[in-house]
Amino acid sequence: MRxxxxxxxxxxxxxxxxxxxxxxxxxxxxxxxxxxxIRRPLDLPAMEFRLTDHAGNAVxxxxxxxxxxxxxxxxxxxPDVCPTTLSDISSWLEMMGDDSDALNVIFITVxxxxxxxxxxxxxxxxxxxxxxxxxGTNEQIAVAADMFRVTYxxxxxxxxxxxxxHTASVFLFKTxxxxxxxxxxxxxxxxxxxxxxxxxxxxxxxxQ
Numbered sequence: 001m002r003x004x005x006x007x008x009x010x011x012x013x014x015x016x017x018x019x020x021x022x023x024x025x026x027x028x029x030x031x032x033x034x035x036x037x038i039r040r041p042l043d044l045p046a047m048e049f050r051l052t053d054h055a056g057n058a059v060x061x062x063x064x065x066x067x068x069x070x071x072x073x074x075x076x077x078x079p080d081v082c083p084t085t086l087s088d089i090s091s092w093l094e095m096m097g098d099d100s101d102a103l104n105v106i107f108i109t110v111x112x113x114x115x116x117x118x119x120x121x122x123x124x125x126x127x128x129x130x131x132x133x134x135x136g137t138n139e140q141i142a143v144a145a146d147m148f149r150v151t152y153x154x155x156x157x158x159x160x161x162x163x164x165x166h167t168a169s170v171f172l173f174k175t176x177x178x179x180x181x182x183x184x185x186x187x188x189x190x191x192x193x194x195x196x197x198x199x200x201x202x203x204x205x206x207x208q
Contacts, residue, residue: 039149044069044177049144051108054121054133061147061177068180068200069104069173073150075111075164076123083126085168085185090128092193100130102200108134110152110166112141172199 047061070089074082086107093100107124109115112135115123120133136144145152152166170183172195180199183192 041148041150041171041179043179044173047144047147049140049147051134051136051140051144052117054117054124054135056117059134064104064106064173065177066175067102067104068175068196069106069177070183070196071106071108071148071171071173072169073108073110073145073148073152073166074168075109075166076115076119077111077163079163081168081185085170086124086127086131088186088189088192089131089170092189092196093128093130095189095193096196099197099200100128103130103196105131106134107131108141108144108148110141110145110150111154111164112136112138172196174199174202 044061044064050058050060053059072082072085072089074085076082089105093103093105096103105128107120109120115133115135117135120135124131124133134144135141148171150167152164154162155165156162168185170192172180172182174180180202181195183195
């Protein structure tokens with residue numbers, strides 16, 4: 001009888017621990033996990049900033065409306081996140097074929113001290129031809145980053161060098177400039193491309 005009771009307690013303990021682990025998985029990594037928090041960028045028509053594209057043209061949010069838009073912030077000295085993301089974006093555009101020509105694809109630097117217009121032109125040349133590089137002064141970049149709700153900071157490394165920490169999401173906007181969502185770092189093509197296509201086809205939201 002005693003052995004039987006101990007066995008029952010053991011089974012109950014295993015079930016209880018398994019249930020606790022399942023609940024933890026559900027809330028942290030599973031379907032019950034909260035969505036990653038992203039500060040919502042302003043809609044493009046509500047933004048006000050001036051930058052310079054990699055061809056030397058003055059640009060701002062007004063040049064982005066009328067077509068769906070993808071925006072990613074990074075820097076050319078980035079060792080992994082930026083080249084990986086731009087390579088991912090290039091693969092998404094390739095997967096979309098000719099439809100990708102109907103997109104604005106913008107890469108905005110968070111390191112204007114090193115990322116001059118010429119440096120941006122050289123860097124984006126390694127990726128899909130639809131990707132445009134935008135730069136500006138420190139003040140101009142700060143204003144644009146605030147409009148997109150992007151955070152970044154300079155981080156000293158060995159010697160007198162430095163790197164940049166920054167928001168790594170790709171922001172999507174509808175053809176009318178309304179924010180349509182974000183694509184997370186390392187998101188697969190199978191989920192990223194449908195998000196892009198939705199942004200290209202979603203109609204303007206009419207206030208109720």
